[in-house]
Amino acid sequence: MKAYAVNHPIGDMIRGMLPAPWAAAANGALAVGLIAGLVTVMAIFLIWLERKVCAHFQARLGPTRVGPFGLLQPIADAIKLLMKENLRPRGVDNLAYFLAPLLPITGSFLVLAVMPFDHDLQVVDLPAGVVYVVAVSGLGILGILIGGWGSNNKYSLLGSMRSGAQLFSYELSLVLCMLLIVMASGSASLREIVLAQQGTVLDWWIFKLPVAGLLAFALFMISSTAELNRGPLDLSEAESELTGGFHTEYAGISFSMFFLAEFVNMFASAGLGATFFLGGFLAPRFGVPPLDWALALLPGVVWFFVKVFALIFLYMWFRWTFPRLRIDHLLSLEWKFLLPVSLANLLLAATLITFKWMLP
Amino acid sequence: MPAPSQQSDVRGEGYALPPGFSLRETRADGSQEYFLNMGPQHPSTHGVLKLVVRLDGETVVEVVPHLGFIHRAIEKMGENETFVQYIHLTDRMDYLSSHINNLCVCMAIEKAMGIGVPERGEYIRVVVSELQRIQSHLLWWGAFGMDLGAVSAFLYGFKEREKITALFEELCGARLTMNFFRPGGSNADVPENFPARVKEILEDLKFSLDEFDVLVSKNPIIRERTLGVGALPRERAINYGCSGPVGRASGIDFDVRKHDPYSVYDRFQFDVPLGKHGDCYDRYMVRMQEMRESIRILEQAMASFPGGQYRSKEKPAYKVPAGSYYANVETARGLYATYMVSDNSFKPYRIKSRSPNLSNLSAINEMSQGGKIADLVAILSTLDLIIPDIDR
Amino acid sequence: MEGEMPQPAASAPDAGTPIMPGDGKPSLRRFLGDAVNMFKGMGVTFRYIRKPSRVVTREYPENRETLKFPERFRGQVIMPHDANGDHTCTACTLCEKACPNGSISILTTKNTASKRVLGAFVYRLSSCTLCNLCIEACPFDAIHMGAGFEMASYSREPLDLILNKKEGR
Numbered sequence: 037m038k039a040y041a042v043n044h045p046i047g048d049m050i051r052g053m054l055p056a057p058w059a060a061a062a063n064g065a066l067a068v069g070l071i072a073g074l075v076t077v078m079a080i081f082l083i084w085l086e087r088k089v090c091a092h093f094q095a096r097l098g099p100t101r102v103g104p105f106g107l108l109q110p111i112a113d114a115i116k117l118l119m120k121e122n123l124r125p126r127g128v129d130n131l132a133y134f135l136a137p138l139l140p141i142t143g144s145f146l147v148l149a150v151m152p153f154d155h156d157l158q159v160v161d162l163p164a165g166v167v168y169v170v171a172v173s174g175l176g177i178l179g180i181l182i183g184g185w186g187s188n189n190k191y192s193l194l195g196s197m198r199s200g201a202q203l204f205s206y207e208l209s210l211v212l213c214m215l216l217i218v219m220a221s222g223s224a225s226l227r228e229i230v231l232a233q234q235g236t237v238l239d240w241w242i243f244k245l246p247v248a249g250l251l252a253f254a255l256f257m258i259s260s261t262a263e264l265n266r267g268p269l270d271l272s273e274a275e276s277e278l279t280g281g282f283h284t285e286y287a288g289i290s291f292s293m294f295f296l297a298e299f300v301n302m303f304a305s306a307g308l309g310a311t312f313f314l315g316g317f318l319a320p321r322f323g324v325p326p327l328d329w330a331l332a333l334l335p336g337v338v339w340f341f342v343k344v345f346a347l348i349f350l351y352m353w354f355r356w357t358f359p360r361l362r363i364d365h366l367l368s369l370e371w372k373f374l375l376p377v378s379l380a381n382l383l384l385a386a387t388l389i390t391f392k393w394m395l396p
Numbered sequence: 397m398p399a400p401s402q403q404s405d406v407r408g409e410g411y412a413l414p415p416g417f418s419l420r421e422t423r424a425d426g427s428q429e430y431f432l433n434m435g436p437q438h439p440s441t442h443g444v445l446k447l448v449v450r451l452d453g454e455t456v457v458e459v460v461p462h463l464g465f466i467h468r469a470i471e472k473m474g475e476n477e478t479f480v481q482y483i484h485l486t487d488r489m490d491y492l493s494s495h496i497n498n499l500c501v502c503m504a505i506e507k508a509m510g511i512g513v514p515e516r517g518e519y520i521r522v523v524v525s526e527l528q529r530i531q532s533h534l535l536w537w538g539a540f541g542m543d544l545g546a547v548s549a550f551l552y553g554f555k556e557r558e559k560i561t562a563l564f565e566e567l568c569g570a571r572l573t574m575n576f577f578r579p580g581g582s583n584a585d586v587p588e589n590f591p592a593r594v595k596e597i598l599e600d601l602k603f604s605l606d607e608f609d610v611l612v613s614k615n616p617i618i619r620e621r622t623l624g625v626g627a628l629p630r631e632r633a634i635n636y637g638c639s640g641p642v643g644r645a646s647g648i649d650f651d652v653r654k655h656d657p658y659s660v661y662d663r664f665q666f667d668v669p670l671g672k673h674g675d676c677y678d679r680y681m682v683r684m685q686e687m688r689e690s691i692r693i694l695e696q697a698m699a700s701f702p703g704g705q706y707r708s709k710e711k712p713a714y715k716v717p718a719g720s721y722y723a724n725v726e727t728a729r730g731l732y733a734t735y736m737v738s739d740n741s742f743k744p745y746r747i748k749s750r751s752p753n754l755s756n757l758s759a760i761n762e763m764s765q766g767g768k769i770a771d772l773v774a775i776l777s778t779l780d781l782i783i784p785d786i787d788r
Numbered sequence: 789m790e791g792e793m794p795q796p797a798a799s800a801p802d803a804g805t806p807i808m809p810g811d812g813k814p815s816l817r818r819f820l821g822d823a824v825n826m827f828k829g830m831g832v833t834f835r836y837i838r839k840p841s842r843v844v845t846r847e848y849p850e851n852r853e854t855l856k857f858p859e860r861f862r863g864q865v866i867m868p869h870d871a872n873g874d875h876t877c878t879a880c881t882l883c884e885k886a887c888p889n890g891s892i893s894i895l896t897t898k899n900t901a902s903k904r905v906l907g908a909f910v911y912r913l914s915s916c917t918l919c920n921l922c923i924e925a926c927p928f929d930a931i932h933m934g935a936g937f938e939m940a941s942y943s944r945e946p947l948d949l950i951l952n953k954k955e956g957r
Contacts, residue, residue, distance in 0.1 A: 484888060484917060573917065575920060575921075607832055611832045614829075616826065619806060681807075
């Protein structure tokens with residue numbers, strides 16, 4: 037499998053300066069460092085954003101004390117969590133208990149490697165990027181499962197069993213939505229998917245395929261909410277039922293890894309949503325020349341983040357509005373409703389693509 | 397695999413079975429029932445109630461409530477306090493109906509000593525009791541939302557409740573433990589701006605209740621989670637002694653305010669909302685409608701709020717003649733009653749409180765059998781238990 | 789109330805019929821109505837985030853200067869003193885008798901005219917339930933409920949207070 041070339045000026049400069057194997061190593065180290073920085077900054081910013089948005093949904097102020105607008109609050113929280121003892125309850129399975137917190141964050145880290153932030157701002161552009169994304173995001177599920185199993189607590193066990201059932205089910209409709217996009221774009225590379233949406237706003241896949249695109253977007257949002265373990269589908273955590281679900285027994289740095297992964301996952305998932313449906317890093321164009329020219333002044337990476345944050349706001353809005361589903365309702369929602377609808381939608385989209393019944 | 401009770405030394409605390417509790421044998425397919433301690437520290441028991449739940453997977457087989465974590469022997473303490481001093485202890489039973497609890501003790505003393513209450517005093521009692529009922533239901537609504545996962549509802553409920561709590565603070569100086577009513581009336585007259593404040597609160601409340609309906613009552617997830625969950629048939633509810641919204645949701649048309657009117661409740665027009673099936677949804681709807689009925693009562697009371705004395709002449713000491721006396725009221729959770737026995741002294745010989753929560757809790761095993769853990773949480777939430785009132 | 793439970797009255801409003809779009813059976817109309825209701829619910833939360841004026845939070849230590857207490861606020865018991873440092877307590881011990889938990893002890897002494905006067909008004913805040921009964925019992929208006937509410941301390945000793953500044957009246 038050969039990856040497409042990503043020709044960012046900085047990467048090209050390093051390639052010009054160093055011999056090939058050294059340049060690859062230097063570029064790789066640079067990419068890993070940048071992604072690690074992005075993960076940290078995003079997680080901290082998103083924790084702050086979630087607390088602020090949640091507070092204003094609830095007629096509160098949210099963090100205000102640490103730093104301007106409480107911006108440094110997550111850093112203070114992080115320091116607190118790092119200083120805490122990393123508890124090991126009696127009777128836990130050592131390997132499982134300490135391995136579990138590392139897996140979800142690794143999964144979201146790996147997803148970000150193929151995320152196209154801009155035309156040439158991407159770590160690697162795999163031809164089968166979508167397949168890769170689906171594969172590595174499974175690590176998160178694994179982390180939750182073995183964390184709940186290993187921590188010798190019935191609440192954790194219940195939470196992880198719930199999440200096992202939930203995440204494997206919702207993976208199906210999520211993958212079907214992705215399949216639809218791959219079918220429409222004619223490529224499984226994330227960058228190719230974005231580039232297939234060039235043109236006006238109406239060329240984005242959410243609008244381009246009449247009905248099917250919008251429906252796929254709705255299905256993507258619902259099933260990715262379930263994949264993210266966020267309310268209203270946060271059954272594996274279910275604070276009011278299972279106290280903390282799979283991370284009941286975790287404290288300190290182990291807990292913060294789960295916590296961090298939740299937010300980085302949200303970022304990765306919103307990034308995928310923007311890439312698949314909202315034209316990724318492409319600036320929106322409305323077919324009005326002066327306006328389009330003005331909008332295109334901003335670099336693609338800014339547009340990418342604007343779209344991502346719009347989707348993140350949507351996730352937060354869901355979470356702070358809706359009550360939680362019950363586990364059997366959740367599963368019948370997937371198997372009796374979302375999955376058939378996804379299949380029908382896939383069929384509809386295939387028909388539309390075959391007969392070219394798309395918006396001009 | 398040995399029975400869980402034998403391996404407690406290996407696998408840590410919490411694996412020994414609680415006393416009086418047994419699990420069935422391992423079945424042929426190797427599956428086994430297990431038990432889960434919900435509480436005394438659990439987010440949805442709203443206090444220190446411990447539920448030992450026998451589970452089959454996620455299905456509830458049996459629920460055994462363990463009480464007594466917050467037992468303070470209030471009734472025994474009452475025997476060492478004068479009748480008036482006992483009033484402030486009732487604040488600490490059902491702390492969301494403290495005004496109404498105070499009222500019940502006062503009514504028993506009034507019955508015993510033949511003390512009358514001036515008309516303004518009676519109106520103050522009704523207005524304050526109904527405000528207390530709305531305040532309690534608002535808190536319940538918020539907690540219900542939070543238990544079912546709609547955390548914003550919790551804050552909205554508290555936001556509205558805060559207005560009434562602030563009014564109580566102006567009225568009697570306290571927000572939770574009121575100690576406001578006295579035999580013959582209340583300890584103080586209402587502040588001058590009280591009627592205006594009540595009207596303002598009622599206007600805000602009508603708007604908020606409509607908003608609450610949109611956010612929670614009409615939400616299909618809430619409907620799916622509550623409809624048909626935890627059904628308690630009428631006969632069973634009567635046998636368990638359920639009262640208040642829990643009993644009325646099961647179709648028991650019993651409200652002390654209507655069927656044994658105390659104070660001046662017989663002067664007001666209001667309806668008693670009734671459910672049909674006694675499920676969580678009915679309990680929810682009964683409480684939502686009760687808030688609207690309370691608004692109706694308050695509007696009528698404020699329209700005809702009389703002047704004059706707020707308290708009949710105060711006695712230097714309350715020496716209750718020998719005998720036994722009983723008074724009952726309708727708190728936000730049901731029938732609250734005080735039964736006092738006096739031996740012609742300043743202190744009660746025995747004082748007994750009938751709390752609605754203990755009877756309502758006793759139905760939980762029957763209601764939650766066969767449901768999921770999430771259903772148990774919904775049932776606990778719609779029972780609207782106040783744990784200090786169960787233990788006393 | 790003796791005898792059997794009253795049967796449901798004909799006029800009682802019905803809380804047992806669920807609010808749901810459509811006729812109660814799964815149908816497209818019910819599905820669409822539910823979807824609309826979910827979006828309306830999102831509208832309710834959005835109205836809050838759109839209007840920051842609906843925020844009800846008050847930031848406590850910052851607003852300590854502007855905190856207003858209702859006139860009847862029940863904080864800890866205080867004994868007001870006039871300009872000369874005198875109080876109106878006559879050591880009649882009515883408050884001590886009215887207190888349900890023995891939080892008040894009146895220690896008396898004799899003044900030069902060998903009249904019984906107040907020696908020390910001992911008030912144990914740690915056992916006080918702020919029930920207002922002592923203030924009601926006082927015939928001389930010598931004690932009040934103050935607005936103090938920041939009563940936390942690291943030990944019990946600071947909670948045993950002597951309210952009068954000097955002996956006698």
